[in-house]
Amino acid sequence: MSTILEAADDSATATLLTSPRGPRSKPSTPGKRIGRIIGYVAMIVVAVALLVPFFWMISSSLKTSNDVFSVPVRWLPETFVWSNYVDIWTQTNLLTWIRNTLVLAVVVTFLQVLTGSFAAYGFARIRFRGRDILFLIYIGTIAVPWQSYMIPQFILMSNLKLSNTLWSIILLQAFGAFGVFLMKQFYETVPEELSEAARIDGLSEYGIWRRIMVPLSVPAIASLTLLSFVNTWNDYLGPLIYLRNPNLWTMQLGLQSLVSNTQDQNFALMFTGMTMSVVPIAIVFLLGQKYFVEGIATSGMKG
Known part of the structure; x- marks a missing residue:
């Protein structure tokens, strides 16, 4: 039984060594690379648009009440009011x-x-x-x-x-x-x-x-x-x-x-x-x- 298994293992190894490699993935074309870059940029823009309100909420929680809706907008508080x-x-x-x-x-x-x-x-x-x-x-x-x-x-x-x-x-x-x-x-x-x-x-x-x-x-x-x-x-x-x-x-x-x-x-x-x-x-x-x-x-x- 062990002889049969060894022979099968040697045959499988020889097949792997002699067989041609599988098809390689085609190199990405410039059009695909540009499309991928555009997709990443779009996802980053959407992610930033979703995260900006949360950032504004957390930043406003550390401001004084008068500074929350100050003009011009202050994205970061001048003084962090942790006492809130x-x-x-x-x-x-x-x-x-x-x-x-x-x-x-x-x-x-x-x-x-x-x-x-x-x-x-x-x-x-x-x-x-x-x-x-x-x-x-x-x-x-x-x-x-x-x-x-x-x-x-x-x-x-x-x-x-x-x-x-x-x-x-x-x-x-x-x-x-x-x-x-x-x-x-x-x-x-x-x-x-x-x-x-x-x-x-x-x-x-x-x-x-x-x-x-x-x-x-x-x-x-x-x-x-x-x-x-x-x-x-x-x-x-x-x-x-x-x-x-x-x-x-x-x-x-x-x-x-x-x-x-x-x-x-x-x-x-x-x-x-x-x-x-x-x-x-x-x-x-x-x-x-x-x-x-x-x-x-x-x-x-x-x-």
Whole structure:
């Protein structure tokens, strides 16, 4: 047996030594090099355009309030006012704003992932009459602007005595058509044979969803988690309509209150709070970046 393996190895080595080299990559032409350079320049310009607002925000958080909108524009503060990051804690109710925003973001994200993945499994794997039509109608609600039905929703929450409570935001955002669409697209990439084998072994549909589909859909869940968390964290109009008690304000409402009073507008503290509000989103994105990219890339694939 060893003689056969040695002979095969010698034959493979001789083949590699005598065979001509594979086709080399063609040298890039001047046109390709110019196109590549133009592409790099365009990406750099776009990257700078996206990063300039963040740079301005951080720079303004280290200025005095009068220097934020000075003319001509000062991109760097003459004196770095580090005390702004102390004043934002001592002069505002920042801890309450962060707590309320974090509660809403975590609870809404959990409910959207739970309900979205569960409903998506029904649309993707369970066959019933009118399934496709019902799915199209449900997904069609994405195209309906929220402003067109926010008044009936407000009346409903008021009649249920939930207005001016965090429950109003939680209940209104616990279900999302986009989450169902995203998870359904991912579920359809999972081979049907896995579900069939699980049914033969006696698993219920709930068991298949919990023990097979959910563990396999970690990238899609991570994508939906990030999108839901960021959307809830940055939501301004919803809390503005339903949360009138200052003790229930979120980060967005609290920061807006710093400049709503024409007698005492503190733009420096507002930019300081904005800079701090970006930190949780950046942490969540850095932790789930790998799964987020994978989930977005695979959710649009079938088969």
